[in-house]
Amino acid sequence: MASSRIRSGLPLLNRILRSDSLSTQRSAIQRSVLTPAFTASQPSKNLSTSTAQKEEKIKLPITLYGGTGNYASALFIAAKRSKVLDQVESEILDLIAASKKSPKFSQFLKDLSVRADTRVKAINEICATAKFSEITKNFLVIVAENGRLSYLESIVNKFKQLTMADKGIIKAIVTTIMPLPPQEEKELKETLQDIIGHGKSVEVEQKIDPSILGGIMIEFEQKLFDMSIRTRAKQMERFLREPVDFDAL
Template sequence: MSQSVVAKRYAQALFELAQTNGQTGAIQEDLLELKKVFQTNPELGQLLQSPRLKSAKKKELMADSFKGANQLILNTLFLMLDKKRIDEVVNLVNEFISYANDAAGIADAKVYSTRLLTVDESQAISTAFAKKIGKTALRIENIIDPSLLGGIRLQIGNIIYDSSVSAKLERLERDLIGS
């Protein structure tokens, strides 16, 4: 995740407001869309950082561009514009999601497999590994990796559980060569 102290502070403030107003889920969805916009249109970030454009015009542009967004998000964006921190929007979203996941007892996980996992398989993996890391559930992103040969590799943050056939073969090879 982000290492930005500024993004953490904005995210924490927005998260606390969202919790107070009972809008955490809706704000999280809006923020994910906002992140997509900023990532796919880097010109928008450059335009909003431009000293040629006045602050009032930037706010007007933001209000028009994100009409359907939650007012708390718009207010946060306006504040970030005023403080010249609009370049931290993507980091803010990442930090907000981290706070929301922690509060809900959810962790993001990447599962590498040779084929697409079924819903039941994903649920079983979520249930089994969530307990190991002290969470209630995992939000799984399934990534197809034919080099595994079979089995799965699970990554939760910087923890990796590897029960793939290729990893087992590599361990066996090391054991045989080391003997």
């Protein structure tokens, strides 16, 4: 398992962090990594491994926006072009899973004061220990060099959206105040499948949020169906606050 190899590489990370002092100019580093949003061309630099591969046109299954969307799109194109999409997806998901199990590794990813050379050295060590593909390693090094490791989980989540769309899978996020019974989840999934149509499949992710008070919220394909009691209550409140036009009665 790649995740176990990642965990075995964490002692290397500990040694690197201990041997390299943190920068004393923390605020300066923070300013430098939070400066203007990256363009789509920046994160794709050096991700591909051959000139022939660069000539192949890869179409994104969905359009993502923002800096994290640019990084995710660049990784998708490079992995798809090199025909290692499934492998790269598995590797970066393993990395995120490992970061959630290791507070020290998670802190390393979020700490903006770690010097760029320290970040890159640590990432190279981890990739070598986990035997990651060249595409994954190059991508993580670029993210580390650009001071974007703190955004890694967001980038990976958007990359996952791309891989799911590429496989014809539509993710529907269903929010309720308590888990849906299996039969209701099955019926909801069938309804969403009818809406989406043939050629694609639906994957339902349930989220629990007591603050919606009741009802249901469904989000998929950048659409939101809000049938929560919280939203209905707000709509009713706005209606009650509006002045009555007696002339229209």
